[in-house]
Amino acid sequence: MTAFSRGRRVIGAATHYVENQSPWRVGIDEYASNAPLVAAVEAFGAGWADAALRETGAHVGSLDFQRDAELANVHTPTLHAHDRWGFRLDEVEYDPAYHRVIAAALARGAHTSAWADPRPGAHVARAATFLLFAQVEPGHACPVSMTHAAVASIEGSPWVADEWMPRLLSRDYDPRLLPADEKPSALVGMAMTEKQGGSDVRAGTTVGVSMGGHAYQLTGHKWFCSAPMSDGFLVLAQTRRGTVEEGLSCLFVPRLLPHGMRNVFRLQRLKDKLGNRSNASAEVEFDGTVGFVLGEPGRGVRTIIEMVQRTRLDCVLGTAAGMRQSVAEALWHARGRQAFGAPLVDQPAMTAVLADLALESEAAMLTGLRLAQLFEAEASDHDIALRRLATPVSKYWVCKRGPHHAYEALECLGGNGYTESFPLARRYREQPVMAIWEGSGNVIALDVLRALTRDPESADAFAAELATTGGASAVLDAHTERTLAHLRGLQGADPAAAQAEARRLTESLALAFQGSLMLRYAPSRDAEAFIAARLGEDRGAQYGVLPHGTDAAAIVARH
Incomplete structure (x- = not known):
């Protein structure tokens, strides 16, 4: 068939x-x-x-x-x-x-x-x-x-925004490369990474030479260009105006120039990726390619920082989406298949695994939606400070949990799960990209340290967020107290010593954040099971090791 x-x-x-x-x-x-x-x-x-x-x-x-x-x-x-x-x-x-x-x-x-x-x-x-x-x-x-x-x-660069923002906000879609007057919608890709730099974008060697005004001619090579058939791209380059070296700048590179002329955008090859197969990623060469600076020349990292925060948010959301697919498919299979005389979903060992996967999925979803709430147009100073720290903390932890979660759900389907005819094999290959894109583990953990150093208000906002559920769980309270003490200790520590502790701190912050969210927004039964299974004295190392007395069947039924 x-x-x-x-x-x-x-x-x-x-x-x-x-x-x-x-x-x-x-x-x-x-x-x-x-x-x-x-x-x-x-x-x-x-x-x-x-x-x-x-x-x-x-x-x-x-x-x-x-x-x-x-x-x-x-x-x-x-x-x-x-x-x-x-x-x-x-x-x-x-x-x-x-x-x-x-x-x-x-x-x-x-x-x-x-x-x-x-x-x-x-x-x-x-x-x-x-x-x-x-x-x-x-x-x-x-x-x-x-x-x-x-x-x-x-949005802050009207020489680009005036023409492009209406197109970006459009809900139309046309895959063809067409001039702006023939195509009122647009998608944006990115070309940041170079072979020698990776996450160290300041090591990039792509050069932009001023043509006057906001326009530059780019020469260089990008190792990863995401979604290469987009209508425009954000690109980082070392710019100069005459003999003045401006530094690393962010530029907007359109695929088409005025009157429909194609910009120089030479696609060298497509990446043969582990997952994310439906979406193309390419290597691209610039050779006299026209780009328009965004923000201030030489302030490229500052220009992209809010963009990076939002793509990291979407890494959390994308991982949570994958967790939901994994749980939904595993539950569907377990409810429709019998073994040893009973439905799989009713067999205690399987019920425990499914319940634990469901708890992880819900915690990831709540994390993503809470982060999204912090980006609302009317966000307060507290929200802005909180998202500066909560975004990398959540991106690190949720995205690292994704691949193992997908594997455990895949195993619930047995041999079927290991075949490409079922979606969880694809999901298992998909989840790692969220942990790598927009900063792999060490990069994100170090960004947590930077947030604590450069924006001390973020630590206060995070502590205030956790305080909203103080007293609701003795286990979470003890973990939160240890975590905040660890945080305060690292704020004045030697940089090398702090880096060695960056992953431990980030993991602890993430679990405290998720535990607090579960207490606020999930049923108390589910929240207590989640906290005990991740932070309790009898916690296990694998999914399905739930605290004694957990009503796993009730958790599964809710999902």
């Missing part, structure tokens, strides 16, 4: 009759069926988006959308560097299914709806929409996320 005829029974088959297999998990409202997400959206101030989210949930759970998600990953992007006559083409061809997926996401505002309509709860509603689409097809979420985040870097 093909991947898309799963669940059909062949009448008259002579050799065997397929039974005790769960049907294909389609035709489900992925929002309405996710009770913790519905409750969190309301709690975080976006209940007004309920109807739209239910429509989105039904769409991403439909047979057609899930089929498109599979096709987009089976028929991966193809690079066409030249046309048949040898002229430079530099285009990437995607399967039509990919275009249908991304068009649906943009139509529902998964990219920039919070910027277009900055009402209270807008960032939470946008985050929930992003979660739903990324739950089923994660590759397209890359350009969606970058377009959302790029607004933060572009």
Whole structure:
């Protein structure tokens, strides 16, 4: 049978009759069926988006959308560097299914709806929409996320923003490279990383020479260019004006120049990635490529810092989306399959694993939506200080939990989970990218130390956040006290000693943050089980080792 005829029974088959297999998990409202997400959206101030989210949930759970998600990953992007006559083409061809997926996401505002309509709860509603689409097809979420985040870097530069912001806020989608007057919408990609630099963007050697005004000509090579068929890109380069070296600047590089002329954007090859297969990533050469500086020349890191915060937020959301898919598929299988005379879901060992996976998924989702709430247009000084620390803390921990979570859920399906016919094999390959993109583990842990050093208010805001649940859990209170003492000790420590402790501190902060969120927004039964399983004296090292007395069946039923 093909991947898309799963669940059909062949009448008259002579050799065997397929039974005790769960049907294909389609035709489900992925929002309405996710009770913790519905409750969190309301709690975080976006209940007004309920109807739209239910429509989105039904769409991403439909047979057609899930089929498109599979096709987009089976028929991966193809690079066409030249046309048949040898002229430079530099285009990437995607399967039509990919275009249908991304068009649906943009139509529902998964990219920039919070910027277009900055009402209270807008960032939470946008985050929930992003979660739903990324739950089923994660590759397209890359350009969606970058377009959302790029607004933060572009909006303060009217020489770019005046033309491009209306296009970025549009919900239309057209995959063709067209002049601005023929294409009122746009997506934004990024080209930051170079071979010799990696996360050390200041080591980049791409050069930008002033052409006068805000325009520069770029020469150099980028090792990773994300979503290379986007309409414009954020690029870092060492700029100079005449004989004056300005330093590292952020520039906006359009694919098309005025009158439809193609900018020099030479795609060398596509990356052969472990996961994220539906989305192309490329190496690109600039040779006289025109770019327009964003913000102040020489202040490129400052220009992109808010963008980076938002893409890190989306790494948390993308991982949480993957956790939800993993839990949903594992629960579906366990409810539809019997072993040893009983449904898998009712067998205590399996129930414990499923409950633990569900708790991890909910904690990650609450973390993502709380972070999104901190980015609302009316964010207070407290919120801004808190997000400076809470974002890297959460990005580090949630994204590192993603791959193991996907593996454990995959194991719940047994041999089926290990095959490409089921979505959890793809999800297992997908989750590591969130831990690597926008800063791998050490980079993020060191950024936590930088936040504590450069923005001491962030530590105070984080402590105030944890204090909201003080007294609700003796286990969490003890952990929080130890963690804040550790934090204070590192603030004045020798830099080398602090770096050696950076991961330990970040992990402790993340667990304190998640424990507090679970106490506030999850049922007390679930919150207490989560805290005891992660911080209690009898905690285990693997999923499924829950505290004695945990009502695992009730936790599973809620999810």
